[in-house]
Amino acid sequence: MEYFGQAYGADPCGACDVCLGEIAVEDGSAALARQILACVVEMGERFGADYVADVLRGADTARIARMRHNRLDAYGVLRQQPKAAVRNWIAQLEGQGCLARDEGEYPTLGVTAQGHRVLRGEDTLPLLRTVARSPRGAPSRPARPAVPSRDPSGTSDEDLFETLRALRRTMAEERGIPPYLIFSDATLRELARERPATEEAFLQIKGVGLRKLQELGPRFLACIRKYGDGSAGDTSPVP
Numbered sequence: 001m002e003y004f005g006q007a008y009g010a011d012p013c014g015a016c017d018v019c020l021g022e023i024a025v026e027d028g029s030a031a032l033a034r035q036i037l038a039c040v041v042e043m044g045e046r047f048g049a050d051y052v053a054d055v056l057r058g059a060d061t062a063r064i065a066r067m068r069h070n071r072l073d074a075y076g077v078l079r080q081q082p083k084a085a086v087r088n089w090i091a092q093l094e095g096q097g098c099l100a101r102d103e104g105e106y107p108t109l110g111v112t113a114q115g116h117r118v119l120r121g122e123d124t125l126p127l128l129r130t131v132a133r134s135p136r137g138a139p140s141r142p143a144r145p146a147v148p149s150r151d152p153s154g155t156s157d158e159d160l161f162e163t164l165r166a167l168r169r170t171m172a173e174e175r176g177i178p179p180y181l182i183f184s185d186a187t188l189r190e191l192a193r194e195r196p197a198t199e200e201a202f203l204q205i206k207g208v209g210l211r212k213l214q215e216l217g218p219r220f221l222a223c224i225r226k227y228g229d230g231s232a233g234d235t236s237p238v239p
Contacts (some may be wrong), residue, residue, distance in 0.1 A: 029127040039074035084176030161192040
């Protein structure tokens with residue numbers, strides 16, 4: 001809304017992952033970011049995210065021993081962290097422009113100019129973690145204004161938006177990354193409003209590119225089609 005010169009009029013907004021208590025800033029973000037970036041540099045920027053995570057966690061594998069990466073300064077500096085958390089932070093550093101992935105046959109990570117500024121302490125950025133939410137005692141969500149329905153079945157855009165948010169959360173947990181790296185709330189709201197039925201229409205949504213269309217599109221399209229078919233009451237999971 002601010003992009004179009006309008007004020008949202010609510011602080012906190014009550015709609016994003018931070019305000020809803022689903023993500024929080026990780027303690028020691030600056031140090032974590034530098035440790036990960038330093039590891040990528042020390043390894044010559046020639047390896048993928050999964051292998052970098054193994055080195056950071058001090059994994060005892062034949063490949064690491066063969067490459068002599070168990071002698072690096074970065075080896076095992078994040079030994080106490082779960083691998084899913086380390087992969088999550090690496091993905092966040094990619095998303096924030098500190099790491100770049102070479103999309104070759106074997107994708108490798110490289111440190112960008114922004115990443116080197118973080119390494120030198122000239123810039124800082126937050127790393128986020130997903131907050132565990134138990135069914136009992138979970139904080140209630142702030143009420144949001146209802147969005148008028150555009151669907152003849154009577155299903156509101158807000159209902160579909162919440163269903164897409166649930167699907168996003170599930171897919172983020174499967175990948176060990178924060179939900180916002182799947183799609184932003186703005187993208188989900190546009191999906192709920194426009195309800196694309198084809199890959200071509202899905203690709204026209206802001207925040208959707210070819211890679212996300214291929215990796216995420218089928219499940220989101222299947223979810224949207226369930227509403228189009230009038231099966232909004234069906235609570236079975238989207239495959």
